[in-house]
Amino acid sequence: MKKTVPLLIVILGGLIFVAWAFSPHYIIQEVFYNQFYLPWVYASTGFAALLGVISLSMMHSSKIKRKAPKWQYSYFFFASFVITSLAGFIGGTQKGGLLMWMFENMQMPMSATMFSLLAFYMASAAYKAFRARSPEATVLLLAAIVVMLAQVPLGVKISKHLPTISQWILDVPNLASKRGIMLGVGLGSVATSLKILLGIERSYLGGGD
Amino acid sequence: MNIFERMQKLDRRWIYIVVALAIIIPLMIPYDSDNVTTPPTENLYQMIDSFAGREDRAILMSFYHDAATMPELFPMEVAILRHAFERKVKVFALTWYPAGAPIIDYALNSVKEEFPDIQSGVDYCNFGYKPQAFAMIMGMGDNIANTMNTDAEGRKLENLPIMKGINNYSELNLVVEFSGSVAGMTWITYARPKFGLNVATGVTAVMAADYYPYLQSGQMIGMLSGLKGAAEYEKLVDVFAAYRDPVIDYRITEDAEGNQILPGRPFGREILEDEASLDLSKITTQTLAKFTDEQYLSFSAKYPEHLALLNSLREVQDGQVVIDVTKITPEMRNEMGEFLYRELNQLTRNTLYKFKVARIGMNAQSVAHIMIILFIVIGNVGYFIQKAREVKN
Numbered sequence: 390m391k392k393t394v395p396l397l398i399v400i401l402g403g404l405i406f407v408a409w410a411f412s413p414h415y416i417i418q419e420v421f422y423n424q425f426y427l428p429w430v431y432a433s434t435g436f437a438a439l440l441g442v443i444s445l446s447m448m449h450s451s452k453i454k455r456k457a458p459k460w461q462y463s464y465f466f467f468a469s470f471v472i473t474s475l476a477g478f479i480g481g482t483q484k485g486g487l488l489m490w491m492f493e494n495m496q497m498p499m500s501a502t503m504f505s506l507l508a509f510y511m512a513s514a515a516y517k518a519f520r521a522r523s524p525e526a527t528v529l530l531l532a533a534i535v536v537m538l539a540q541v542p543l544g545v546k547i548s549k550h551l552p553t554i555s556q557w558i559l560d561v562p563n564l565a566s567k568r569g570i571m572l573g574v575g576l577g578s579v580a581t582s583l584k585i586l587l588g589i590e591r592s593y594l595g596g597g598d
Numbered sequence: 599m600n601i602f603e604r605m606q607k608l609d610r611r612w613i614y615i616v617v618a619l620a621i622i623i624p625l626m627i628p629y630d631s632d633n634v635t636t637p638p639t640e641n642l643y644q645m646i647d648s649f650a651g652r653e654d655r656a657i658l659m660s661f662y663h664d665a666a667t668m669p670e671l672f673p674m675e676v677a678i679l680r681h682a683f684e685r686k687v688k689v690f691a692l693t694w695y696p697a698g699a700p701i702i703d704y705a706l707n708s709v710k711e712e713f714p715d716i717q718s719g720v721d722y723c724n725f726g727y728k729p730q731a732f733a734m735i736m737g738m739g740d741n742i743a744n745t746m747n748t749d750a751e752g753r754k755l756e757n758l759p760i761m762k763g764i765n766n767y768s769e770l771n772l773v774v775e776f777s778g779s780v781a782g783m784t785w786i787t788y789a790r791p792k793f794g795l796n797v798a799t800g801v802t803a804v805m806a807a808d809y810y811p812y813l814q815s816g817q818m819i820g821m822l823s824g825l826k827g828a829a830e831y832e833k834l835v836d837v838f839a840a841y842r843d844p845v846i847d848y849r850i851t852e853d854a855e856g857n858q859i860l861p862g863r864p865f866g867r868e869i870l871e872d873e874a875s876l877d878l879s880k881i882t883t884q885t886l887a888k889f890t891d892e893q894y895l896s897f898s899a900k901y902p903e904h905l906a907l908l909n910s911l912r913e914v915q916d917g918q919v920v921i922d923v924t925k926i927t928p929e930m931r932n933e934m935g936e937f938l939y940r941e942l943n944q945l946t947r948n949t950l951y952k953f954k955v956a957r958i959g960m961n962a963q964s965v966a967h968i969m970i971i972l973f974i975v976i977g978n979v980g981y982f983i984q985k986a987r988e989v990k991n
Binding site: 484 | 610613614616617618621631632633634636665666667668669697703729730733737740744745807810824960961965966969970973974976981982
């Protein structure tokens with residue numbers, strides 16, 4: 390019973406959405422989707438966000454209580470959460486308010502810095518690990534050099550043909566492999582979805598059976 | 599330890615220092631470089647341009663990212679907003695991500711400095727953060743006002759002037775999804791086949807390869823890929839805003855009902871490759887307002903009371919009349935007034951830093967790419983020489 394009811398809910402929900410995707414009937418498109426499903430979606434989203442906040446707060450407070458590794462950082466979570474919330478609720482979210490100021494002067498530069506570290510790791514990895522150890526690696530290395538050069542204005546100055554060659558690499562060998570992967574993923578998704586709908590795949594229920 | 603072994607074991611901090619310098623120096627010293635535009639960028643530009651001045655057409659910009667990917671995506675968003683406002687294209691904006699809401703405000707506020715007259719609810723509408731992307735995407739296909747209900751300021755959509763003539767995807771006919779993930783696929787998978795919505799994406803460079811199949815199959819009409827895509831779009835916006843074909847009448851006219859009719863614009867590679875057009879998208883500081891003799895006469899005729907002042911600033915260089923705005927003293931500025939001063943500055947085609955940031959970034963990216971290629975080559979040379987020595991020994 391503990392598993393049968395959830396299983397039935399999943400199967401029923403799945404079948405309804407299969408019907409919604411393939412049938413243009415008024416009952417499924419208007420009555421079910423627009424009049425029933427959408428209002429529930431609106432209503433449930435606020436609760437989902439609240440659940441997220443409660444869950445995160447519980448996790449951090451428990452970390453502080455247990456003095457788990459790096460527990461001190463959890464205070465930063467609470468401080469940031471309270472300050473940003475107050476800034477938004479009291480000062481508003483528009484230009485001129487504290488929230489926008491914090492976004493422009495704190496969140497934006499800090500997040501961008503984290504993302505830009507990628508360039509440093511890439512350069513380091515290119516030097517230390519990108520070796521032409523085999524014919525396949527050599528092809529990959531040459532393709533990478535051509536595409537990287539063609540991406541930038543300096544590369545186009547070196548040869549006007551570089552963008553054409555780069556585009557061919559992206560359009561032909563790159564797309565061939567991408568399509569192969571995507572077809573495989575697509576077929577796998579269909580197979581897994583069918584297995585879930587038919588109740589064959591039950592691992593998401595837990596328990597290992 | 600010989601030099602090749604040392605090369606293989608080079609401390610990565612040296613690499614970091616070289617990369618940092620390779621990026622910082624070009625950012626601090628901008629130079630003019632030509633970003634060759636590619637078809638995915640040009641197609642998106644042309645589609646947005648085809649909506650110019652139309653009441654029954656609009657674009658939707660979906661800001662599905664947070665601040666981390668802003669260096670690549672934000673210049674694209676600003677460039678498209680500039681294009682849309684310059685060509686009087688209605689813009690709708692939303693985000694499926696709470697952290698994306700301030701980015702929309704920040705982008706709109708940035709562009710408002712260039713277009714101070716645009717109004718929320720009239721020229722653009724910000725839906726703000728909307729949860730449940732899938733439900734919203736499908737719902738907008740039937741009716742936008744019913745699905746979204748209110749804008750970010752809490753106003754009922756059906757009361758906003760921008761909604762006149764806009765019902766669903768038949769009118770809101772193009773969505774541009776900005777993301778650092780495969781989020782754009784939702785539009786392609788669901789909204790494109792069911793409602794015929796035109797989809798384009800602005801993605802970080804690392805994600806671009808994932809979208810190429812959709813671009814080639816025609817499921818996506820265009821794509822801005824990384825900082826390069828943003829730089830290309832910035833260039834197109836600047837070039838075609840300033841380019842004037844002598845045979846086209848660029849005046850904005852009105853029809854019998856008082857609706858503005860914007861003239862069409864020619865689009866072609868020959869315009870982009872023309873030396874004169876390259877001058878229109880320079881990123882170095884421009885201080886010269888240039889005129890032909892006829893242009894100068896008609897310009898100065900608009901300001902008869904300041905004719906003597908304009909003539910005192912007038913110089914002739916390479917057969918053109920030029921006015922160097924740096925030679926305008928504070929006293930002269932007081933005398934000519936802010937309106938004329940601003941118009942002269944506009945004629946220099948000098949672009950604000952925030953509107954050329956992708957092209958400046960591409961200069962840094964050029965140097966960084968060359969550095970990385972050099973690292974790969976040097977690393978491989980060291981590796982093979984060392985290997986050859988080991989075999990010999």
